[in-house]
Amino acid sequence: MTMLALTLLSPLLAGLALLALRRAPEMIALAGIGLGFVAALAQLAGIAGGETVQIILPGLPQMPLRLIATPLTAVFSILVATVAASVVLYAVGYMRGDAERPRFFGTLLLFVAAMQALVLAGDWITVLAAWELIGFASYLLIGFWHGRAGVASAATRAFVYTRSADLGLYVGIFVLIGWAGTSEISATLAISGTPALVAGLLLLIGAMGKSAQVPMQDWLQRAMAGPTPVSALLHSATLVAAGAILLIRAAPMLPGGALLAVGLVGGVTAVITGLIALGERDLKRLLAASTASQYGLMLVAIGAGAPIAALLHLIAHAAIKSALFLGAGVFQHDRNGTGLEILAGAGRARPGIFAGFAIAALALAGLPPMAAFFSKDAILAAALGSDAAPWLLPLALAGSVLTGAYMGRALNVLWAGAPGTATAPVPLLAAGMGVLVGLAAVLGFGFGALEEFLSVEVEKPGWIVPAMGLAVGLGGLALGWFVAPARLLGPLLAPSQNGFAIAGGMDALILRPSLAIAAACERLERALFDAVMAVGRINLSFGRAARSADTDAIDWAIFGFVRRTFALGDRARRLQSGFIHRELALTVIGIALIAAALLAAPLYS
Amino acid sequence: MILELMIALTIGAGLFAVGLYGALSQTNLVMIIMGVELILAAALVNLVAFWRYLHPDEPAGQMFVLIIMAVMAVEMAVGFAIAISRFRSRGSVEMEEARELKG
Amino acid sequence: MSVQVIFLVFFGAAAVWFGIVVFRTHSMVRSALALLFSQTAIGAMFLVMQAEFLGVLQIMMMATEMSVMAIFMVMFMMDPGGMGAMDMTHQKRLSLWAGGIGLVAAVLLVWLPDWGPIALAVPSAQQQAEDLGRELLGRSMFIFQSAALTILTAMVAATMVAIVPNAEQRK
Numbered sequence: 001m002t003m004l005a006l007t008l009l010s011p012l013l014a015g016l017a018l019l020a021l022r023r024a025p026e027m028i029a030l031a032g033i034g035l036g037f038v039a040a041l042a043q044l045a046g047i048a049g050g051e052t053v054q055i056i057l058p059g060l061p062q063m064p065l066r067l068i069a070t071p072l073t074a075v076f077s078i079l080v081a082t083v084a085a086s087v088v089l090y091a092v093g094y095m096r097g098d099a100e101r102p103r104f105f106g107t108l109l110l111f112v113a114a115m116q117a118l119v120l121a122g123d124w125i126t127v128l129a130a131w132e133l134i135g136f137a138s139y140l141l142i143g144f145w146h147g148r149a150g151v152a153s154a155a156t157r158a159f160v161y162t163r164s165a166d167l168g169l170y171v172g173i174f175v176l177i178g179w180a181g182t183s184e185i186s187a188t189l190a191i192s193g194t195p196a197l198v199a200g201l202l203l204l205i206g207a208m209g210k211s212a213q214v215p216m217q218d219w220l221q222r223a224m225a226g227p228t229p230v231s232a233l234l235h236s237a238t239l240v241a242a243g244a245i246l247l248i249r250a251a252p253m254l255p256g257g258a259l260l261a262v263g264l265v266g267g268v269t270a271v272i273t274g275l276i277a278l279g280e281r282d283l284k285r286l287l288a289a290s291t292a293s294q295y296g297l298m299l300v301a302i303g304a305g306a307p308i309a310a311l312l313h314l315i316a317h318a319a320i321k322s323a324l325f326l327g328a329g330v331f332q333h334d335r336n337g338t339g340l341e342i343l344a345g346a347g348r349a350r351p352g353i354f355a356g357f358a359i360a361a362l363a364l365a366g367l368p369p370m371a372a373f374f375s376k377d378a379i380l381a382a383a384l385g386s387d388a389a390p391w392l393l394p395l396a397l398a399g400s401v402l403t404g405a406y407m408g409r410a411l412n413v414l415w416a417g418a419p420g421t422a423t424a425p426v427p428l429l430a431a432g433m434g435v436l437v438g439l440a441a442v443l444g445f446g447f448g449a450l451e452e453f454l455s456v457e458v459e460k461p462g463w464i465v466p467a468m469g470l471a472v473g474l475g476g477l478a479l480g481w482f483v484a485p486a487r488l489l490g491p492l493l494a495p496s497q498n499g500f501a502i503a504g505g506m507d508a509l510i511l512r513p514s515l516a517i518a519a520a521c522e523r524l525e526r527a528l529f530d531a532v533m534a535v536g537r538i539n540l541s542f543g544r545a546a547r548s549a550d551t552d553a554i555d556w557a558i559f560g561f562v563r564r565t566f567a568l569g570d571r572a573r574r575l576q577s578g579f580i581h582r583e584l585a586l587t588v589i590g591i592a593l594i595a596a597a598l599l600a601a602p603l604y605s
Numbered sequence: 606m607i608l609e610l611m612i613a614l615t616i617g618a619g620l621f622a623v624g625l626y627g628a629l630s631q632t633n634l635v636m637i638i639m640g641v642e643l644i645l646a647a648a649l650v651n652l653v654a655f656w657r658y659l660h661p662d663e664p665a666g667q668m669f670v671l672i673i674m675a676v677m678a679v680e681m682a683v684g685f686a687i688a689i690s691r692f693r694s695r696g697s698v699e700m701e702e703a704r705e706l707k708g
Numbered sequence: 709m710s711v712q713v714i715f716l717v718f719f720g721a722a723a724v725w726f727g728i729v730v731f732r733t734h735s736m737v738r739s740a741l742a743l744l745f746s747q748t749a750i751g752a753m754f755l756v757m758q759a760e761f762l763g764v765l766q767i768m769m770m771a772t773e774m775s776v777m778a779i780f781m782v783m784f785m786m787d788p789g790g791m792g793a794m795d796m797t798h799q800k801r802l803s804l805w806a807g808g809i810g811l812v813a814a815v816l817l818v819w820l821p822d823w824g825p826i827a828l829a830v831p832s833a834q835q836q837a838e839d840l841g842r843e844l845l846g847r848s849m850f851i852f853q854s855a856a857l858t859i860l861t862a863m864v865a866a867t868m869v870a871i872v873p874n875a876e877q878r879k
Contacts, residue, residue: 578707580700581799584637585629588806592813599817607826609712611818613757616720618814620750623727626807630797631731635780639743643727646750649766650723657757659823661830664843670762671844672855674769679862681773685780686866698784701798 003046004053004069006039007077008116011084015109022102026092029105033081033088033112040081040116044074048453059125063183066122071454072311076119076245079315083237083322083436084112090326090432091229094333104144108233111137115238119245123183124173127246131169131210134239135162141234142226154222157511161219164510165209169246172202189253200258203250204265211243212292213269213299217276220292224284224338228329231284236291236321244298244314251307260388263303267395269296274402278409278485279497283328284338286406290364291321293399300396301379304386308456309378312447316371319443320360323436326429327357331414334423340410345417352430354414356437361411363440365404366473371443373469376400381465397472404476405488412481613654620647634691634698638684645677715756723749734796736781744774760833761840 014032018025047053052070059065069077088108095101114137118130136159143155179195180188191199207213212220223235234240247254247262254262270293277289294317301310330353331346332338347354363370366377380400383392479488486493575586624643631637649670656666688698695702726746730739747770754763797803831839844852 576707578704580634580637580703581629581632585799585802585806588625588629592809607823609716609757610823610826612713612716612720613753614818615815616716616724616753618811618818619720619724620727620746621814622807622811623724623731625810626803627727627731629806630800630803632796632798633785635736635777635784636731636739636796639730639739639777642743643730643746646723646747650750650753653754653757653759653762657759657830658826661758661827664836664839665848667759667762667836667840668843668848668851670759671765671840672848672851674765675855675859678769678773679859681777683862683866683869685776686869688780688784690869692784 001053001055003039003043004055004067004120007036007043007081008067008113008120010035010039011109011116012113015106015113018102018109019106025101025105029088029109030092032109033085036112036116037081037085040074040078043069044078047071047074054122056122059123060183063123063125063177065126066184067117067120067126068122068185069120072249073120075311075315075450075454077116079318080112080115080119080238082439083318084115084233086432086435087229087233087322087326088432089435090232090329090429091227093426093428093432094229094329095227100144104141104227107137107140107144108230111141111234111238115242118242121185123185124177124188125183127185128170128173131166131206131242134234134242135159135166135210138162138223138234138239141230142223144226144230148225151225154225156515158219158223160511160514161216162209164514165216166206168202168205168209170206172199172206175199175202185249189250191253192255196253197255197257200250200254201261203246204258204262207243207246207299208265209243210246211240211295211299212273212288213243213265213296214272214292217269217273217289217292220288221276221285224282224288228284228325228332231288232322232325232329235288236325237318240291240295241314241318244295244302244310247299247302248307248311248314251302254302256387259303259305261303263300263383263386263388263392264395266296266299266301266303267392267399269293270300270399271296271395271402274399274406275489275492276497277406278402278480279489279493280406281340281497282338283331283340283343283410283413284325286340286410287321287324287328290403290406291317293403294321294364297376297379297396297399300392300399301382303388304379304382304392306378306382306386308451308454309375309382311454312378312450313372313375315450316363316375316440316443319436319439320364320372323356323360323433323440324364326433326436327353327360330426330429330433333426333429335420340413344413345415345419347411347414348417348419349423353433356430356433357414358411359437360440361407362477365407365477366400366469368466368470369444370441371439371447373466373473374444374447376473377465377469380469384465397468400469400472401476401479404473404478405480408477408480408482409485410480607658610654610658613658614651617647617650617654620644620650632700634684634688634700637700638681638688642677642681645673649673712756716753719749719752719756722746723753736785737778740774740778740781743777744770747774758830758833759836761837 011032014028014035018028018032021028043053047069052068054069055067057065057067088105091105091108095104098104111134114130114133117126118134121127121130139155139159142158143152146152146155175195176188176191176199177183179191179199182188209216220235220240224231226235273289273292273296277286277293280286280289294313298310298313298317301307301313328338330350331343334349335342335346337343347357359370363372366373368374380393380396383389383396386392575582577583620643624640624645624647627640627643628637629640631640652666652670652673656663656670660666691698691703723746726742726749729742730746733739733742748767751763751766751770754760754766
């Protein structure tokens, strides 16, 4: 239990401390990530016997928050910890000299904590909360250099696209909780029938957003505006994996129709994003499209009914794609850009880094004995053996061909061309990348132990599937190396470079309407504010009117009264003339009045 | 209608009117005192007439007259004392110049 | 009765006429003398109305007072002989109006009401004096005592007012 808590708390506290203290970012970051990695490892060892560890925290009424460490979730957890540790080590060197390092490492650590919470979640509420947090952390990290042109809009687009897909996740989770009566994941996976189909399709929509499946693949390419460590960690191994992780965990529940939908979405994505990757002119965007394509293949595996194959490919892809991104980051540092024209020949100047890059690229294409060979074969076997084989198998094969093609092209561009000037060695970057490259190479041998650990059986394929896999992998590599993409794609070149945008794409369908609504709300808010201020001004004018009524009218009346009294007094003064004769006359008049009053007494008494 | 009474009272009224005119219109203090004398004399005439023609048995009527006469004399004495004092301090007893009490 | 009426009218008219002369003449001495004659006529009226004691008293008192007044006139007037013929009046119109209104009001008050029957029996002069004496020493003693006190005070005050400045001037 402590290891479970520590896996989460270590990066979380380190991130908060970093954001509060803003000091010694590298030390705190490495300490937090390292401790989290150790905890994840210890946790994995701890539940090797097959028992589970749970932490239950109070949450909503009758829906407590759970963190659970089953063999499956522990594997995800160690995956996140490993990639995070390597990337942080790399980032220490990559972000050297940047003034905003505390903010970067702090946000990165918070993201790692949220991702751990997502993979270790035991109930849907935790999943939702962690899902939102990783999306938000992704927004902050993509827009890290928000001063540069285009970065802020890319981060906004990423956030808005994934958020709009999260709606499916929300409704799906509501269906699951409502139908099962509890929010615990394992309990809700027991439902079946139409609710399961509906929930499955809704979860697929949520997964499509996070894992950049068609039609929401564009945000991943735009997310490449962030720093390369971010791309390596978030947008290849963890955040985009969240969708696949979701579907892998929900796989026991998905009925046949949902599985077919999952497989088709994955397959179409694999092909389309593969074409986009082939037509790309920017290395990082190429790798981003490749990520979407690989996750498409994972969804094909889930749709074919073999989530374990998707899991194996996820693990392999995490190591491979992170390594590729880290290598791209080194070349970016050298040439100060990521366009393929700029990077031409960068690999020749750094043979070591290029070797690692090449190993990872070949691994991705599916060459033995590296990890992706086994996982890709598993996917192809599953596709072959599934009920929807006529649909899934061609899509999977095409995806694999394209994988090899664009990887071959990338290698070609990096190797061919002038090497450029001599460059300084980058030990930290190389160390971080080296770990992942090593993993990419040797993970394949660990898959057997993994299957045993998870207590699942993966059917060993015959010779057809490995042969297919090898053929398409090598064929793709050759095509990519030797043939220019313009000739390969032919008429599809322009649409692929356009991202296959239909009717303006997601930009016009989702982004612009939501931004327009936001602007309208802003205007409404402003109008309300003006209305309130106007009401306030009306009240103020009432107050002023009251005050002026007081000063002008009332004071005028009162002071006028005073003035008139004074004037009256002045006139009355003239009676006091001091002349005896005048006073005598007044006396006589007074006496006459009194006498008249007395004489008229009979009239009024 | 008692003719004598009416005549006496009318005389009294006439004396009163003349005395009032004099008291109000004269500038000299002594002349004003003379006007007041006439007014008082008018009152005396009225009193005696009322006594004689309505209640001759009442000695109180004559008593009243006696009292008025006595007080008249005293008032004149005081008035003249004031006139002397004023004459000494200002040099004249003209009422036109007596503005000290002006408010 | 008719004799009384004639005498009343005569002396009354004399009194009023002399009263008017008081204020019309320019000479101060003549003013005082006119007042003397007016008061004497009033005393005569008292005698006509058979109030002998009062009549005699009036004539004696007024004679003395008017003489004193004549002396004061000569002392204090700017032009005692009246040779300057200066108009020594002010607020004449007001005074005339006051006098006129007073006259009209008084006459109305006199002639309008009904005074009742005439009293015919008048006690003799001796009897009147005796009654007056008894009245004085009896019922009206208190009034006269108070009046006496007031008169004494007034005498002292008049003396003080008349004398004191002189003593200061001498110093």
